[in-house]
Amino acid sequence: xxxxxxxxxxxxxxxxxxxxxxxxxSMVDDAYVSLRYARNLGLGNGLVYNAGQPPVEGYTNxxxxxxxxxxxxxxxxxSTWATGWGLIFGAVGLVAATGLGVVLCGRGSRWSLLxxxxxxxxxxxGIAVTNGLxxxxxxxxxxxxxxxxxxxxxxxxxxxxxGLLYLVRPEGxxxxxxxxxxxxxxxxxxHRPADLRPLAALLAVxxxxxxxxxxxxxxxxPNTFAAQAREPxxxxxxxxxxxxxxxxxxxxxxxxxxxxxxxxxPRTAPKYTLLGIAAVLTIVSLRVYNWMPGARLFLxxxxxxxxxxxxxxxxxxxxxxxxxxxxxxLGTAYLTLxxxxxxxxxxxxxxxxxxxxPAELMARRIAAGVVxxxxxxxxxxxxxxxxxxxxxxxxxxxxxxxxxDPVLTGKRFDVNHVLAVHPTWIVTTADSEDELxxxxxxxxxxxxxPRVRDHFVRGPDARQHHRRWYALWTRTGxxx
Numbered sequence: 001x002x003x004x005x006x007x008x009x010x011x012x013x014x015x016x017x018x019x020x021x022x023x024x025x026s027m028v029d030d031a032y033v034s035l036r037y038a039r040n041l042g043l044g045n046g047l048v049y050n051a052g053q054p055p056v057e058g059y060t061n062x063x064x065x066x067x068x069x070x071x072x073x074x075x076x077x078x079s080t081w082a083t084g085w086g087l088i089f090g091a092v093g094l095v096a097a098t099g100l101g102v103v104l105c106g107r108g109s110r111w112s113l114l115x116x117x118x119x120x121x122x123x124x125x126g127i128a129v130t131n132g133l134x135x136x137x138x139x140x141x142x143x144x145x146x147x148x149x150x151x152x153x154x155x156x157x158x159x160x161x162x163g164l165l166y167l168v169r170p171e172g173x174x175x176x177x178x179x180x181x182x183x184x185x186x187x188x189x190x191h192r193p194a195d196l197r198p199l200a201a202l203l204a205v206x207x208x209x210x211x212x213x214x215x216x217x218x219x220x221x222p223n224t225f226a227a228q229a230r231e232p233x234x235x236x237x238x239x240x241x242x243x244x245x246x247x248x249x250x251x252x253x254x255x256x257x258x259x260x261x262x263x264x265x266p267r268t269a270p271k272y273t274l275l276g277i278a279a280v281l282t283i284v285s286l287r288v289y290n291w292m293p294g295a296r297l298f299l300x301x302x303x304x305x306x307x308x309x310x311x312x313x314x315x316x317x318x319x320x321x322x323x324x325x326x327x328x329x330l331g332t333a334y335l336t337l338x339x340x341x342x343x344x345x346x347x348x349x350x351x352x353x354x355x356x357x358p359a360e361l362m363a364r365r366i367a368a369g370v371v372x373x374x375x376x377x378x379x380x381x382x383x384x385x386x387x388x389x390x391x392x393x394x395x396x397x398x399x400x401x402x403x404x405d406p407v408l409t410g411k412r413f414d415v416n417h418v419l420a421v422h423p424t425w426i427v428t429t430a431d432s433e434d435e436l437x438x439x440x441x442x443x444x445x446x447x448x449x450p451r452v453r454d455h456f457v458r459g460p461d462a463r464q465h466h467r468r469w470y471a472l473w474t475r476t477g478x479x480x
Contacts, residue, residue, distance in 0.1 A: 001102050008113045009098050012120035013091045019126030020087055022345065026352035027079045029383035029464070031132025033403060034059050035078050036387045038068035043391055047216065049382075049404040050394040052374065057222045058382065058403035062213075063167040064134035077355045078387070082132040089136030090129030094120055096143035097303055103150045104270065104311045111314040115143075115306040118332050119299075123341040124250060127348045128296035135296045138168045142175055142277075142300045146307070149179045149198050150270050159201025166206050170222060171284045175277045175300075176202055182273050226409045227401040228288040236287060243290045246347060249340050250295060250302075253331050258305045260324065265312030278304040295344075350466045353384055359464035362472055363388035366425055371478070378418055379427040380440060384464060389425075396421065398442055413442040419451050426456060426473040436461055437471035447473075 001009075037047055037059050045051040047065070049058050059065055071081030094116040101112030119125055129136030145165055149158030162179045165172030180202045183195035214220045231239065244251060262275055278301035285297035313321055313328075335341070353359070366377065367390035376394045379385050382404050386395040395404070396418050402408040407417050426446065428438040437458065438444060446452055452473070459472040 001099055002108055004108070004110075005098050005102060005112065009095050009116060012094045012098075012116045015120040016090055016094060016126055016129075017087070019120070019123060020090065020130045021126075023127045023348050023352070024083050024087065024130050025079065026348070026354050027082060027132030028352050029381055029468070031082055032078075032383035032387040034061055034065050034133065035068055035072055035082065036382075038065045039072035039078075039387070040391055041065065042069035042073045045391065049386075051391050053394060055217055056404055056406055057213075057217045057219075058224060058397075060169055060222055060224045061134035061138075062209075063164060064137055067137070079132060079355050083130045086130045086132065086136040089140045090125065093129070093136060093140035093143055093303070096140055096147050097307060100143055100147040100150070100307045101310050103147060104307060105314050109314060111310045114310045114313070114328075115303060118306050118328070119303055121332050121336045122250070122302075123336065123344045124247065124295040125299060127344055128299055131296065131348070131352065133296070134168055135299060138165075138172065139300050139303055141165050141168050142172070143303055143307070145176060145179055146274060146304070149182060152183065152195070155183065155195055155197035156201050159198035160205055162198060163202040163205025167209055170225075171281060173206065174280050174284070176206070178273055178277050178280075182269055185269060223406055223409055224403055226406075227399075227403050230289075230401055230410050233287060236289065240286070240290045246343060247295045247340070249338075250335060251298070253335070254298065254302045254305060257302075257309050257328075261305060261309040261312045265315040268311075271308045271311060274304045274308040278302075278308070353465050357384070357464055358462035359384050359468070359470055360388045362460065362462040362470065363390075366390075366393060366472075369478070375425075375478075376421040376423040377425040377427065378423045378446070380429045380443065381468070385427050385470065393425075394421070396423075398446070400442060413445065415445055415449055418446070419449065424475050424478045426452065428471045428473065430469045430471070431467045433461075433463070433469050436469055437473075 036049060040046065040048050040051055046055065048055045067085065068082060072078055074081065097115035097119055098113060101115050102109070105112040129139070141161060141164060145158060145161035148154045148161055151158070159180055162176035165176040180198035183198055210220065229236070258275060258278060261271065265271070281301045282298060285301070288297070290297060313324055316324070363385045367388065370390065370392045373392040374394055376396065377386065377389055378396050378398050380397065380399050382395065382397040382399070389395065397404045398408065398413070398418055400408060400413050401410055407414065428443045428447065430436045430439050438447065455476050456473040457476060459474050462470045462472070464470065
């Protein structure tokens with residue numbers, strides 16, 4: 001890249017830092033699920049949610065879990081480690097977007113700066129890369145793999161990064177395989193033999209991981225798939241309709257950009273490969289429950305679409321190019337400065353948790369009261385409370401679509417199953433203080449059972465964020 005490209009990257013990173021700063025301290029509850037796996041891994045307990053129990057794959061971000069493991073052992077709050085690395089990977093993603101733009105548009109082309117410029121300005125990018133999950137790593141890896149593969153000077157690196165996509169998120173395998181086949185089919189055989197090095201590098205990463213993963217968990221399908229993609233496609237679309245509406249301007253703009261990139265400009269294998277990957281990843285993301293923050297799953301497709309759009313605009317004549325570039329600039333300014341920013345920011349604040357929140361403090365009291373390591377806690381949400389209850393407490397996620405217990409995933413709630421472990425604590429969940437102790441059927445069944453009603457006492461209540469209140473129930477004679 002040129003000096004101008006690097007200068008543009010610095011500006012884009014500064015914009016990202018400003019955009020992400022207000023939401024940097026907070027994380028979504030689900031991020032603590034990955035962190036609980038990471039801490040058990042760091043402590044030598046293996047990739048397990050509960051130490052000493054059979055492994056259940058309740059995460060979809062293996063490489064992020066591994067990356068988080070060292071930080072869970074440091075004397076810092078885990079959110080500092082997770083959100084800090086998220087911001088770093090978000091910045092790396094902007095550099096990779098610029099590098100990919102240079103490959104597609106040519107060295108020195110100002111259009112190569114378009115993907116990073118738009119991506120950095122999007123409010124959802126700054127929010128999503130710092131929500132404690134693997135979003136920043138995934139976007140950076142997708143763009144980095146595309147850059148390295150299409151650059152052709154780094155075929156082995158491109159293949160390795162394409163393979164690592166599968167380790168970051170399962171659907172990353174689709175993107176990785178599509179990318180490594182570009183060098184094979186885009187070169188006429190009469191002139192030059194197909195380049196199989198990226199494919200070989202990808203297989204060297206993917207095959208050992210796939211075998212080890214299948215042997216360790218006993219299945220190649222993550223437990224999260226059964227929990228998050230549980231409904232037929234169109235039923236899932238109906239469930240997600242409210243979340244899609246919240247970011248409808250962003251999605252409408254992304255669709256328009258994809259169509260423009262597909263219709264306009266050069267018809268090259270790299271460009272259409274990026275658009276094809278974006279389309280497939282979008283369909284996969286529509287297949288899962290997009291509760292929070294839904295747009296994060298679409299950032300990689302949006303980034304690839306922007307990269308494909310850059311050479312399409314560059315190839316146009318001056319007048320239509322100015323018109324479309326002006327429309328893109330106005331749309332980006334609207335998303336950056338208009339009401340959609342306030343919507344995204346408010347939604348993030350409503351659904352994320354800050355360090356030291358009351359639910360965390362309640363869980364720390366549970367951890368301090370552990371007498372027998374391996375005591376059991378029943379809780380609907382598998383994040384904050386289970387993480388801070390500590391590795392000496394085993395947890396059953398009593399959500400009917402549990403990420404961490406295959407017995408409950410997608411099946412009817414079984415009160416005998418959850419009480420068979422003789423739990424010491426139960427945490428019930430409500431969406432408001434008026435609904436305490438619970439609003440959920442499974443928990444009402446649990447609390448009405450004589451084995452709970454006659455042997456547990458209700459302790460303090462705790463608020464996690466605006467829509468999560470917890471009531472703590474402790475077995476008589478046990479304390480935290």
